[in-house]
Amino acid sequence: MLTDNCISHGFDIRVRYSDTDQMGVVYYGNYPRFFEIGRTEFLRSIGLPYATLEADGFQLPVLELHARYHKPARYDDLITVEATLDTEALGATFEIEYVIRRSADVLVTGSTKHAFVRAGDFQPVRPPHQFRQALETAALHKRQERS
Amino acid sequence: MLTDNCISHGFDIRVRYSDTDQMGVVYYGNYPRFFEIGRTEFLRSIGLPYATLEADGFQLPVLELHARYHKPARYDDLITVEATLDTEALGATFEIEYVIRRSADVLVTGSTKHAFVRAGDFQPVRPPHQFRQALETAALHKRQERS
Amino acid sequence: MLTDNCISHGFDIRVRYSDTDQMGVVYYGNYPRFFEIGRTEFLRSIGLPYATLEADGFQLPVLELHARYHKPARYDDLITVEATLDTEALGATFEIEYVIRRSADVLVTGSTKHAFVRAGDFQPVRPPHQFRQALETAALHKRQERS
Amino acid sequence: MLTDNCISHGFDIRVRYSDTDQMGVVYYGNYPRFFEIGRTEFLRSIGLPYATLEADGFQLPVLELHARYHKPARYDDLITVEATLDTEALGATFEIEYVIRRSADVLVTGSTKHAFVRAGDFQPVRPPHQFRQALETAALHKRQERS
Numbered sequence: 001m002l003t004d005n006c007i008s009h010g011f012d013i014r015v016r017y018s019d020t021d022q023m024g025v026v027y028y029g030n031y032p033r034f035f036e037i038g039r040t041e042f043l044r045s046i047g048l049p050y051a052t053l054e055a056d057g058f059q060l061p062v063l064e065l066h067a068r069y070h071k072p073a074r075y076d077d078l079i080t081v082e083a084t085l086d087t088e089a090l091g092a093t094f095e096i097e098y099v100i101r102r103s104a105d106v107l108v109t110g111s112t113k114h115a116f117v118r119a120g121d122f123q124p125v126r127p128p129h130q131f132r133q134a135l136e137t138a139a140l141h142k143r144q145e146r147s
Numbered sequence: 148m149l150t151d152n153c154i155s156h157g158f159d160i161r162v163r164y165s166d167t168d169q170m171g172v173v174y175y176g177n178y179p180r181f182f183e184i185g186r187t188e189f190l191r192s193i194g195l196p197y198a199t200l201e202a203d204g205f206q207l208p209v210l211e212l213h214a215r216y217h218k219p220a221r222y223d224d225l226i227t228v229e230a231t232l233d234t235e236a237l238g239a240t241f242e243i244e245y246v247i248r249r250s251a252d253v254l255v256t257g258s259t260k261h262a263f264v265r266a267g268d269f270q271p272v273r274p275p276h277q278f279r280q281a282l283e284t285a286a287l288h289k290r291q292e293r294s
Numbered sequence: 295m296l297t298d299n300c301i302s303h304g305f306d307i308r309v310r311y312s313d314t315d316q317m318g319v320v321y322y323g324n325y326p327r328f329f330e331i332g333r334t335e336f337l338r339s340i341g342l343p344y345a346t347l348e349a350d351g352f353q354l355p356v357l358e359l360h361a362r363y364h365k366p367a368r369y370d371d372l373i374t375v376e377a378t379l380d381t382e383a384l385g386a387t388f389e390i391e392y393v394i395r396r397s398a399d400v401l402v403t404g405s406t407k408h409a410f411v412r413a414g415d416f417q418p419v420r421p422p423h424q425f426r427q428a429l430e431t432a433a434l435h436k437r438q439e440r441s
Numbered sequence: 442m443l444t445d446n447c448i449s450h451g452f453d454i455r456v457r458y459s460d461t462d463q464m465g466v467v468y469y470g471n472y473p474r475f476f477e478i479g480r481t482e483f484l485r486s487i488g489l490p491y492a493t494l495e496a497d498g499f500q501l502p503v504l505e506l507h508a509r510y511h512k513p514a515r516y517d518d519l520i521t522v523e524a525t526l527d528t529e530a531l532g533a534t535f536e537i538e539y540v541i542r543r544s545a546d547v548l549v550t551g552s553t554k555h556a557f558v559r560a561g562d563f564q565p566v567r568p569p570h571q572f573r574q575a576l577e578t579a580a581l582h583k584r585q586e587r588s
Contacts, residue, residue, distance in 0.1 A: 014331075016327065016330060016331060016334065017330055017334070017344075017462050017463070017464075017468065018327045018330060018462065018468055018470055020462045020463040021458050021459065021461050021462065021463070022458070022461040022462070022463065022464075022465045022466075022516055023206060023208065023458075023463075024463045025208075025463075027458065027459055028179060028208070028209040028212060028259075029176065029177075029179030029180045029182075029183065029459055030176075031212075032175060032176030032179065033176045033310065033312045035176075036176065036310060036311055036312060037308075037310060040310065040311070040370075049370065050311075050370070051369060051370040054369075059170060061170065061172075061175070061216065061219075062175040062216055063215070063216055064213075064214065064215050064216065065175060065178075065212070065213070065214040065215075065216075065257075066211075066212070066213050066214075067211065067212040067213075068210070068211050068212075069208065069209055069210055069211065069212075072208075072269075075345060075348075075463055076334075076343065076344070076345040110212075112175075122219075161478075163474065163477060163478060163481065164315050164316070164317075164321065164477055164481070164491075165315065165321055165323055165474045165477060167315050167316040168311050168312065168314050168315065168316070169311070169314040169315070169316060169317075169318045169319075169369055170311075170316075171316045172316075174311065174312055176312055180457065180459045183457060183458055183459060184455075184457060187457065187458070187517075196517065197458075197517070198516060198517040201516075222316055222492060222495075223481075223490065223491070223492040317500060317502065322473060322502070322503040322506060322553075323470065323471075323473030323474045323476075323477065324470075325506075326469060326470030326473065327470045329470075330470065353464060355464065355466075355469070355510065355513075356469040356510055357509070357510055358507075358508065358509050358510065359469060359472075359506070359507070359508040359509075359510075359551075360505075360506070360507050360508075361505065361506040361507075362504070362505050362506075363502065363503055363504055363505065363506075366502075366563075404506075406469075416513075
């Protein structure tokens with residue numbers, strides 16, 4: 001559910017031949033890649049590229065994946081993946097939700113659940129300071145834009 | 148939940164370099180491919196290759212995907228994907244459940260939900276006769292083996 | 295060799311986690327996908343999207359692929375794939391050459407050789423009129439820009 | 442050219458839905474993955490799994506890739522990738538050649554060129570002792586089998 005505490009970011013993806021299968025549509029197993037693009041660009045949009053997180057010694061493995069396929073994306077479609085994070089629901093783990101659209105059509109919805117771990121040994125750690133701060137700043141900007 | 152009405156089939160997959168990412172483990176988005184291998188070999192094991200279903204004018208698009216990542220698979224691991232179908236839960240749609248193991252370790256669990264459609268125009272159709280029959284025969288064999 | 299008859303187009307690609315392998319660099323087998331993006335955007339740039347060619351009943355299977363790996367692309371790199379076609383070398387088959395760069399660094403070079411076929415039965419056909427015309431127009435524009 | 446100094450190993454691959462594209466055949470960019478499977482199983486067959494080489498601190502990046510597409514592989518085909526190494530042509534770099542067949546039909550041929558590097562910093566190193574030895578042993582076995 002979208003609330004005031006939700007931060008979102010949309011990013012365009014062009015469907016390539018390599019994304020299709022012989023059913024003539026995007027192979028279902030390619031959407032997790034599209035989700036990755038969505039959350040990577042989400043993180044970049046709040047000023048915290050994932051590459052920076054990794055350079056700081058953190059990684060964000062996926063604990064859980066869910067996807068629901070409403071309509072197929074097709075070759076050469078320009079689709080938008082919107083990634084949303086609810087800043088209130090940020091604990092030891094957190095979820096990112098995705099909506100993939102072609103114009104107004106909702107094609108695929110889904111979510112991934114993540115935990116922060118220490119790069120190298122995969123030990124779970126608390127969400128790093130810079131992550132919490134970037135989310136707070138983004139939430140603040142959003143409220144300011146609105147008022 | 149595994150019941151007497153569940154039919155299962157296991158199939159081995161060797162993890163390749165192309166399956167890994169720079170975290171040094173299998174990329175989360177590759178498991179749907181492994182699920183596909185699991186359900187394809189499940190169908191073959193009950194005498195109904197997916198290629199035959201397609202040749203007969205049916206397709207089995209994925210409506211929903213769920214995956215839970217417990218432990219990472221690594222390069223050159225020989226993992227087993229076990230696909231299970233509950234023949235009692237077969238309606239207009241049906242689910243296949245997956246467990247991916249490396250020896251006794253459970254690495255990833257998940258499920259996919261499917262509907263039969265007519266190849267070409269994606270119109271939903273009832274599960275074809277040959278599918279129901281193959282499942283019944285497989286269930287019968289399983290009960291006979293046990294008694 | 296670049297001559298006056300060569301038409302080029304560059305397109306940016308962001309390297310994703312899914313593109314990397316456990317060597318910490320882009321998996322060698324992902325560059326053909328990048329080449330595909332390069333030639334697709336090349337065709338779009340001359341006003342002839344590949345999707346249009348397919349809608350007109352033509353397909354462009356790859357007959358030959360060559361790639362030379364000079365330096366690795368890494369996660370989150372913004373790389374440019376430049377696709378070049380020599381309009382003088384256009385016969386029953388034709389080649390597209392690729393250079394993938396990160397800023398001034400040349401990472402990967404390569405080429406693909408193609409033939410036009412009739413969609414459906416893969417029968418070789420002559421390059422369609424609209425393809426020759428689009429190339430001529432693009433070559434003309436290039437000469438005009440220069441003079 | 443196949444000579445007495447060539448060591449070969451064949452390995453079966455089942456074509457999956459994920460391997461196909463909307464042309465109804467295997468996407469051209471998936472064959473490098475098939476080549477990887479071929480050379481990995483080649484190395485395993487001579488008693489030197491690539492995972493062991495990496496554990497010993499060596500990596501085998503690809504310097505060059507070539508593929509020629511003769512006939513398309515299709516969904517559910519059981520294809521064989523045969524990898525061949527000419528032990529006489531083993532210097533600072535070496536090539537592996539591939540032939541992918543479906544029964545007697547040659548579908549794709551190709552090659553990859555490799556160099557050994559030190560894992561971590563990609564510094565080129567001489568082919569390690571265990572590699573040369575494994576090849577010699579394999580070549581010896583081959584000559585013994587024949588005589």
